Amino acid sequence: xxxxxxxxxxxxxxxxxxxxxxxxxxxxxxxxxxxxxxxxxxxxxxxxxxxxxxxxxxxxxxxxxxxxxxxxxxxxxxxxxxxxxxxxxxxxxxxxxxxxxxxxxxxxxxxxxxxxxxxxxxxxxxxxxxxxxxxxxxxxxxxxxxxxxxxxxxxxxxxxxxxxxxxxxxxxxxxxxxxxxxxxxxxxxxxxxxxxxxxxxxxxxxxxxxxxxxxxxxxxxxxxxxxxxxxxxxxxxxxxxxxxxxxxxxxxxxxxxxxxxxxxxxxxxxxxxxxxxxxxxxxxxxxxxxxxxxxxxxxxxxxxxxxxxxxxxxxxxxxxxxxxxxxxxxxxxxxxxxxxxxxxxxxxxxxxxxxxxxxxxx
Numbered sequence: 097x098x099x100x101x102x103x104x105x106x107x108x109x110x111x112x113x114x115x116x117x118x119x120x121x122x123x124x125x126x127x128x129x130x131x132x133x134x135x136x137x138x139x140x141x142x143x144x145x146x147x148x149x150x151x152x153x154x155x156x157x158x159x160x161x162x163x164x165x166x167x168x169x170x171x172x173x174x175x176x177x178x179x180x181x182x183x184x185x186x187x188x189x190x191x192x193x194x195x196x197x198x199x200x201x202x203x204x205x206x207x208x209x210x211x212x213x214x215x216x217x218x219x220x221x222x223x224x225x226x227x228x229x230x231x232x233x234x235x236x237x238x239x240x241x242x243x244x245x246x247x248x249x250x251x252x253x254x255x256x257x258x259x260x261x262x263x264x265x266x267x268x269x270x271x272x273x274x275x276x277x278x279x280x281x282x283x284x285x286x287x288x289x290x291x292x293x294x295x296x297x298x299x300x301x302x303x304x305x306x307x308x309x310x311x312x313x314x315x316x317x318x319x320x321x322x323x324x325x326x327x328x329x330x331x332x333x334x335x336x337x338x339x340x341x342x343x344x345x346x347x348x349x350x351x352x353x354x355x356x357x358x359x360x361x362x363x364x365x366x367x368x369x370x371x372x373x374x375x376x377x378x379x380x381x382x383x384x385x386x387x388x389x390x391x392x393x394x395x396x397x398x399x400x401x402x403x404x405x406x407x408x409x410x411x412x413x414x415x416x417x418x419x420x421x422x423x424x425x426x427x428x429x430x431x432x433x434x435x436x437x438x439x440x441x442x443x444x445x446x447x448x449x450x451x452x453x454x455x456x457x458x
Contacts, residue, residue, distance in 0.1 A: 100165075105130035106177040107161045110195040110296075113151050120178045120195050121188070123148075129179075167299040171273040173200045186210070187317040190343050194296040194314065198272040201292040204240075208263070209385050212242040212315050212340075214333040215249025215325035216358055221417055221456065223249055223326035223358065226350055228256035228458065230323060233376035235262025239385060242267065242319050244311065245284065245293075247277055249325045249333070254283060257291070259445055259458065264291040267315045269308035271301035294318075312336040313343075321346035321383045323373055327361035334361045337370070346382055348373045402446065405429060405437055410457070413447065417456035 109115060109123075109130040126144050127133045133141075133152060141149030168175055176182045177196045185206055187193050211234055213227055227249040231241045234257075241257035243250040245266040257264035266287050270276045272295040275284035287293055296314065297307060312332055316322060316339040324347070327333035337347045348371040352359020366372050371382045379385070402410050408427040412418065418426075424434040438455055441447045447455050 102129070102131065103165065103175060103177070104158075104161050105134055106196050107164055107175065108155060108158065109133060111157055111160065112155050114147065115151070115195060116192065118145065118148055119191055120193055124179065130177075164298060167273075168198070171200075171299055173198050173272050173299065175199075184318045186319070187314065190313065190317045192313060193317065196296070197314075198295045198297070198299065199292060200272050201288040202263075202290070204263075204265075204292060208238050208240045209383060210240045210242050210265070210319045211379060211383065212319040212322040212336065213249065213253035213325060214243055214315065214322060214327075214336050215253075216327050216331055216333060217246050217248040217250075218358065219248045219326045220356065220358055221450075222352070223350075224252045225415075225456065227252040227325045228259075230325070230350075230373070230376055230379070231256025231262075231264075232260045232458075234379065235260035235264070237376075237380070237385065238262070240265060242315055244269070244308070244315055244332075245276070245280055245287070246308075246332075247280075251280060251283065253325075254287060254291075258286055265318065266291070266293045267311050267318070268293060268295040269297070269311040270303050271295055271297050271299045273299050274302060276303045308332060309335055313339050316340040316343055316345055319345060321348060321379070323348045323350065323379060324362050324365060324370075325350045326352060326358045327365075328357050329360045329364065331361055334365070337365055346371065348379060348382055350374075405433070406441055406446075409434065409437055409441065410446070413455065413457050415457070417450055417454045420453045420455065423455065 127136060141152055175196055176199050182203055213231055215223055215227060231253040235241055241253055241264040243253040245254060245268060254264045254266060264287055272293055275281045309332060312335050316336050322337055322340040322345060324333050324337050340347050349362040349365040350373045351366060352362055373379060409423055412423055412426040420434060424431045438447060442449055445458055448458050449455055
């Protein structure tokens with residue numbers, strides 16, 4: 097069979113009703129390849145599973161397969177089947193691994209460790225800062241950051257990895273050509289340029305609530321360990337952590353205030369035995385990660401360039417966000433001068449502007 101025929105049969109297999117109930121590794125072990133599945137006799141298929149046999153024989157949506165191949169090409173994506181070398185090797189190990197993945201972005205050699213950073217879509221300022229800081233420190237050490245590109249902690253984890261000049265993988269709950277949420281379109285494009293966007297859903301799949309819990313298993317599956325930054329007792333981030341335990345992955349959690357509902361889930365994970373994260377060194381130790389030599393990246397260059405009035409602002413910010421008027425008052429700078437300096441520092445990647453004219457360190 098040629099490559100195009102093989103791709104068609106992989107797409108067809110992924111489209112078969114109820115295919116998720118049968119481990120792809122088991123199907124390949126029995127039949128060898130998707131082509132052999134569709135060419136298999138009723139007796140051979142029934143010997144594997146009568147339910148599976150009925151679903152294979154009922155499939156006839158070959159027009160969809162042809163259309164999907166065209167959409168993949170037009171969308172600048174690629175289809176990576178389970179037996180392809182580019183398919184994440186760690187993901188192959190989980191029992192409910194997808195038959196194939198859609199990808200956009202750079203190809204990966206999978207030599208670097210992968211750490212997932214996840215958390216609530218409605219984090220505190222502390223949660224955002226921790227997500228970004230951990231991602232910067234990990235990516236600077238050569239670790240790939242995985243997350244789900246959702247609002248909140250996920251977004252800042254991806255941004256931190258990119259800011260450090262590192263690599264990040266975004267696992268979507270939509271088609272690989274559908275950036276979601278919409279405000280992350282710029283981030284989506286930057287990840288495609290410097291990292292990788294992944295989805296198991298067909299091209300053009302819109303956001304739907306039931307897709308996101310399912311995609312969490314891929315975030316867990318591609319990662320050596322998962323760090324939960326902030327999460328209430330009911331959240332997708334906790335679901336990712338539970339899946340990680342099922343897949344024999346390391347689960348780590350950042351402690352939070354006992355009065356904060358947004359940290360109730362992470363505090364419970366710690367109580368139940370998750371490794372506690374008080375610094376990036378805790379992650380290195382838990383996952384036995386060897387720190388790569390520090391490179392002279394843009395983030396480090398920017399920090400060395402802080403001087404003069406910028407240094408006054410940097411010291412004033414400390415570890416909290418401040419309104420621009422407070423910054424001006426604490427530094428004795430005029431509001432206009434402080435505004436100009438903050439814009440300059442934001443362009444350097446040193447500070448982040450938040451809602452309400454508030455600023456914080458990156």
